[in-house]
Amino acid sequence: MTALVVGLALAVLVLGVLVAGLLRSHAEILKALHELGAGLELDRSEPVPVTIDGVVKPRAADATAPEALLGSTLDGEDVAIPLRGSRATLLAFLSSGCTTCKGFWTAFGERGLQVPADARLVVVTRDLAEESPSKLTQLAPADVPVVASTLVWDGLDVPGSPYFVLVDPTGRVVGEGSGSNWPQVADLLGQAHADSGSTSQRRARDEAALRSAGIEPGHPSLYEAS
Amino acid sequence: MRLASGGLVLEVPPGWEARIRRQPPSQPGRPGNALLHASTIPLPERRGDFGSGVVENLGPDDAFVALLEYDRKDADAVLFVAGRLPVPRPSDFSPTVLQRTRAGNTGAQWFFALSGRPFSLHAVLGSHARRSPGAVKVDRLLRGLEVS
Numbered sequence: 001m002t003a004l005v006v007g008l009a010l011a012v013l014v015l016g017v018l019v020a021g022l023l024r025s026h027a028e029i030l031k032a033l034h035e036l037g038a039g040l041e042l043d044r045s046e047p048v049p050v051t052i053d054g055v056v057k058p059r060a061a062d063a064t065a066p067e068a069l070l071g072s073t074l075d076g077e078d079v080a081i082p083l084r085g086s087r088a089t090l091l092a093f094l095s096s097g098c099t100t101c102k103g104f105w106t107a108f109g110e111r112g113l114q115v116p117a118d119a120r121l122v123v124v125t126r127d128l129a130e131e132s133p134s135k136l137t138q139l140a141p142a143d144v145p146v147v148a149s150t151l152v153w154d155g156l157d158v159p160g161s162p163y164f165v166l167v168d169p170t171g172r173v174v175g176e177g178s179g180s181n182w183p184q185v186a187d188l189l190g191q192a193h194a195d196s197g198s199t200s201q202r203r204a205r206d207e208a209a210l211r212s213a214g215i216e217p218g219h220p221s222l223y224e225a226s
Numbered sequence: 227m228r229l230a231s232g233g234l235v236l237e238v239p240p241g242w243e244a245r246i247r248r249q250p251p252s253q254p255g256r257p258g259n260a261l262l263h264a265s266t267i268p269l270p271e272r273r274g275d276f277g278s279g280v281v282e283n284l285g286p287d288d289a290f291v292a293l294l295e296y297d298r299k300d301a302d303a304v305l306f307v308a309g310r311l312p313v314p315r316p317s318d319f320s321p322t323v324l325q326r327t328r329a330g331n332t333g334a335q336w337f338f339a340l341s342g343r344p345f346s347l348h349a350v351l352g353s354h355a356r357r358s359p360g361a362v363k364v365d366r367l368l369r370g371l372e373v374s
Contacts, residue, residue: 067240068227070227070229073245073271075247076247077245077246077247078229078230078231078232078245078246078247079229079243079244079245080227080229080236080238080242080243080244080245081243082227082238082240082242082243084240084241085241120268142271142272143270143272144271145268
């Protein structure tokens with residue numbers, strides 16, 4: 001009888017340890033999800049969006065943005081914002097229901113915001129019919145344009161929110177991607193901008209060296225097999 | 227790029243930003259009058275109908291244009307007798323036209339009616355000394371404007 005009681009006690013103990021381990025690993029998973037901004041919010045009806053971490057290079061080497069950003073503002077203005085000109089433009093694709101976006105909405109409302117490449121910051125949401133205009137009005141920073149344009153989301157194949165596309169003054173996409181907070185995105189897009197600049201500087205230097213050596217486009221030496 | 231709203235269609239030239247909105251209606255139930263802003267510099271979210279908040283930041287080669295629609299009942303007024311868009315000339319611009327004078331800036335204003343809709347066009351250039359290329363810029367913008 002005593003042996004049976006001891007055996008059962010040991011079994012209960014082992015099961016208790018197993019359950020505690022499972023609960024702990026479950027808590028760690030939830031904590032990690034929360035830190036990534038995709039924590040469980042059971043009172044919400046919308047799906048929790050997925051965050052794509054890290055800024056990547058443009059999908060194609062010659063990726064270009066549309067000539068202009070066409071859409072409408074939250075107060076009903078129809079707008080055409082040029083994506084070519086004297087300044088770069090940072091398109092921030094955000095939505096009202098995305099948990100990770102909250103930090104970006106807040107950061108964009110702060111004074112002295114440093115934008116990579118001294119770019120003009122424009123927040124782009126999906127069309128207002130697909131969004132919550134009242135929530136967007138609460139979130140929108142006072143001095144940053146917020147333009148609703150599903151057309152631009154689809155045109156640039158934006159996979160979700162938050163997502164960022166840095167367009168240089170010639171309309172070339174020099175960096176794009178996502179992150180969990182503004183300092184991370186700003187840092188990575190700044191690197192993408194610097195890399196793009198050094199690439200074009202290197203290309204210009206190489207071209208100048210070739211021209212000074214008398215090698216112009218179409219010169220036979222450019223096509224000789226080594 | 228083509229911006230269409232409120233019965234206005236604007237072929238926006240490269241380098242210009244444009245926005246069109248409806249003003250609050252003067253009579254309940256009627257659509258508000260159209261207001262078009264266009265500028266060679268970014269248009270801030272907070273700005274006045276005649277460009278306050280924008281014109282202070284114009285560089286010497288920049289331009290700002292405001293097209294304001296008035297109530298249709300005023301279309302027959304003598305003020306709006308001109309029946310076509312203006313063709314801006316450098317001599318149309320004067321620093322004294324501006325509501326608030328600012329060193330260097332210059333402006334011009336025209337009144338006309340198109341398709342039975344009365345409008346005023348208010349143009350501001352960043353530099354009176356460079357009003358010749360500025361007038362050409364504004365003219366190019368207006369050539370892309372249609373009113374229905």
